[in-house]
Amino acid sequence: MKKEKWLLKEIDTWQEKEIVTGETADTLRSMYQPKKSINVLIVLFSIIGSLLIGMGIVLVSANNWWYALPIGVRAFIGFMPLVISQLIVFYVYRYKMESTAFRESSALLNVAGVFASIALVGQIFHIPGDFTNYLLTCGLLFLPVMLVMNAVSPVIIYYWTAINGGVYLHEEYGVIISAVMLFVGAVFALKKCKEKSGKSTYLSIITVASALTLVNMASLRYDITCQYGDLVFALILLSFADKIKGSEAVFTLVGKLTFLVMAFIGSFRDSWMYMDDCNVPFAIVLLVCSIAVFVRNILAKKYSMFNMASFVIILLLGICTIFGISDYVIDIIFMIITNLILFAVSVVCIVKGAKNIDLYEANVGMVTLCVLVVMRFFDSALPLSTRGIIFLLLGAGFMVFNLYLVKSKKKIKEETL
Amino acid sequence: MKKTLLSLLIVTAIAQLLVPAYMIWDRYDVLRTGEEIKIKVEPFDPYDAFRGRYVSLDMAETLPFDQREGMYGIFKVREDGFAVLDQVTKEKPYGELYLVSEDEHYFYFPLNRYYMEETLAPMAEAKLSEEKEAYVTVRIKGDKSVLSGLYIDGKPAQELLSEINEQEN
Numbered sequence: 001m002k003k004e005k006w007l008l009k010e011i012d013t014w015q016e017k018e019i020v021t022g023e024t025a026d027t028l029r030s031m032y033q034p035k036k037s038i039n040v041l042i043v044l045f046s047i048i049g050s051l052l053i054g055m056g057i058v059l060v061s062a063n064n065w066w067y068a069l070p071i072g073v074r075a076f077i078g079f080m081p082l083v084i085s086q087l088i089v090f091y092v093y094r095y096k097m098e099s100t101a102f103r104e105s106s107a108l109l110n111v112a113g114v115f116a117s118i119a120l121v122g123q124i125f126h127i128p129g130d131f132t133n134y135l136l137t138c139g140l141l142f143l144p145v146m147l148v149m150n151a152v153s154p155v156i157i158y159y160w161t162a163i164n165g166g167v168y169l170h171e172e173y174g175v176i177i178s179a180v181m182l183f184v185g186a187v188f189a190l191k192k193c194k195e196k197s198g199k200s201t202y203l204s205i206i207t208v209a210s211a212l213t214l215v216n217m218a219s220l221r222y223d224i225t226c227q228y229g230d231l232v233f234a235l236i237l238l239s240f241a242d243k244i245k246g247s248e249a250v251f252t253l254v255g256k257l258t259f260l261v262m263a264f265i266g267s268f269r270d271s272w273m274y275m276d277d278c279n280v281p282f283a284i285v286l287l288v289c290s291i292a293v294f295v296r297n298i299l300a301k302k303y304s305m306f307n308m309a310s311f312v313i314i315l316l317l318g319i320c321t322i323f324g325i326s327d328y329v330i331d332i333i334f335m336i337i338t339n340l341i342l343f344a345v346s347v348v349c350i351v352k353g354a355k356n357i358d359l360y361e362a363n364v365g366m367v368t369l370c371v372l373v374v375m376r377f378f379d380s381a382l383p384l385s386t387r388g389i390i391f392l393l394l395g396a397g398f399m400v401f402n403l404y405l406v407k408s409k410k411k412i413k414e415e416t417l
Numbered sequence: 418m419k420k421t422l423l424s425l426l427i428v429t430a431i432a433q434l435l436v437p438a439y440m441i442w443d444r445y446d447v448l449r450t451g452e453e454i455k456i457k458v459e460p461f462d463p464y465d466a467f468r469g470r471y472v473s474l475d476m477a478e479t480l481p482f483d484q485r486e487g488m489y490g491i492f493k494v495r496e497d498g499f500a501v502l503d504q505v506t507k508e509k510p511y512g513e514l515y516l517v518s519e520d521e522h523y524f525y526f527p528l529n530r531y532y533m534e535e536t537l538a539p540m541a542e543a544k545l546s547e548e549k550e551a552y553v554t555v556r557i558k559g560d561k562s563v564l565s566g567l568y569i570d571g572k573p574a575q576e577l578l579s580e581i582n583e584q585e586n
Contacts, residue, residue, distance in 0.1 A: 058467055061469075062465070062467060062468055062469035062535075063469055063534070063535045064469045064470070064532055064533060064534045064535060067533065067534050067537075067575055068575070068579075071445070071448075075441050075445075078437065078441075079434070079437060079438075082433055082434065082437065083434070086430045086433065086434075089426065089430075090426070090430075093422075093423065093426060110433075113433075114433055115467060116467075117433075117437050118436060118437055118440070119467040119468045120437075120468075121437040121440045121441055122440070122468050122532075123468040123469060123471075123532040124441075124532075125440070125441070125444035125445075125448075125563055125564075126471075126528065126530055126531050126532055126563070126564040127440065127444070127530075128519070128527055128528060128529050128530045130519070131465070134467070137436065141429070141432060141433050141436060142433075144425055144426070144428075144429035145426065145429055145433075147425075148422045148425055148426050148429070
């Protein structure tokens with residue numbers, strides 16, 4: 001702000017001293033007018049204002065001051081916050097869609113309207129329904145408005161409703177709904193990032209934080225359906241976010257991290273033993289989605305290693321759950337395949353990192369390999385002798401690989417000389 | 418594209434209205450046509466940030482925990498006019514007055530919230546701690562049930578507490 005003011009004064013001086021023409025001075029002035037900051041302030045104040053109004057509506061209605069009125073009148077009043085907010089949304093959609101402040105505020109008011117109206121009906125009829133279900137319902141109901149209005153400010157409330165559902169709802173479908181909701185949020189955030197919107201960094205951060213919470217939750221709860229959903233989430237993120245650079249690259253990071261956590265879980269035999277617990281219709285939907293994404297990747301000639309690896313594990317999980325063929329031998333085979341995939345991923349990362357002098361990639365590979373080695377060392381499901389043989393084979397494989405690297409390096413040196 | 422978005426907005430607005438409308442219709446029908454029973458309760462007073470203050474309720478007379486396996490609680494009306502939990506089953510009963518627990522494995526009183534005006538809810542709790550007798554009226558129709566009133570010493574709680582509130586002020 002101060003710099004701009006100084007510059008505007010300087011432009012006046014330049015014009016007076018005839019360093020620049022009047023036309024050039026006007027162009028410069030229009031370029032450095034502090035319009036943008038005013039716009040940002042207007043948007044911020046309208047968001048804060050709507051948020052405060054929304055919270056006020058919720059609190060005033062929670063007071064239950066109309067308890068003496070007939071039930072029909074109370075039910076009618078209960079609808080008012082929602083109907084008013086919907087009218088505002090329609091008005092903004094029709095006449096003020098180009099104004100960020102109006103879009104953000106109307107979407108936030110609709111969020112408050114949904115929360116208040118459902119709470120009021122619950123209050124009038126003494127509906128016991130638990131808080132998590134209430135939040136999930138509200139989140140799902142205001143989601144389309146948030147998307148149509150292209151509004152960023154309700155996203156954090158939306159993620160809160162989704163994560164709360166995933167953490168506190170003990171039914172399997174709650175976790176699935178939560179995962180799907182987060183996925184929709186991530187797609188919205190990705191779209192915003194591709195638009196190079198000013199809010200993309202903020203959206204990236206909250207999306208990453210939410211996705212990580214979901215991944216941690218899935219790992220801690222050992223919920224096989226959720227883990228399956230997370231792997232597909234990783235595949236989709238990796239497939240659609242691989243071209244995004246800068247702060248938005250966090251999506252790729254989350255995709256990779258999600259894949260690694262899920263694959264590490266699958267590297268234990270125990271995780272393949274409980275495939276029967278997975279929800280079969282959901283597994284079919286996930287598998288179909290993954291095949292569609294995989295075909296799209298092939299058609300777009302995207303052969304990223306993480307994409308391929310996550311697809312192979314998703315395919316194994318699908319075979320296991322949909323056809324119910326989980327037994328001792330198959331569990332062992334799938335566990336070995338998962339370990340080999342992780343091993344291959346780590347080695348490819350190290351090699352690529354070393355080749356391109358990319359420390360990030362090389363470190364991802366090193367960390368993956370270290371975690372894999374430590375996990376197998378302490379994996380009590382495998383007999384000591386088996387573990388010993390695996391370690392010997394891996395060690396020998398590394399030696400051979402090293403030897404090959406040294407030889408090829410020598411060859412290149414000789415050729416260049 | 419704009420037409421699609423507008424259609425989506427209209428469909429969402431209808432869905433947003435339908436959810437509370439269905440909640441109202443579902444309960445209102447039970448309130449209008451359901452059979453009424455009275456259950457003695459023990460209340461206390463917690464708080465919900467969105468729906469306000471409520472008196473949390475539990476049955477005053479219930480079955481021991483080991484006899485409450487199942488989600489259907491069958492109620493029998495005694496000679497004094499109050500209904501008590503008679504048995505709990507895993508299978509849906511027919512021709513009986515029953516409440517459905519939210520927990521699939523054990524029966525817990527499902528109508529455990531009675532929303533009241535902000536200042537009255539703590540008063541209700543205070544009154545009830547003076548060992549006043551409290552009961553709720555419940556309307557039941559099939560699987561559905563709605564709390565229709567909370568009574569303290571035979572008087573509607575809202576009415577009694579409003580009177581006391583006015584006297585004190």
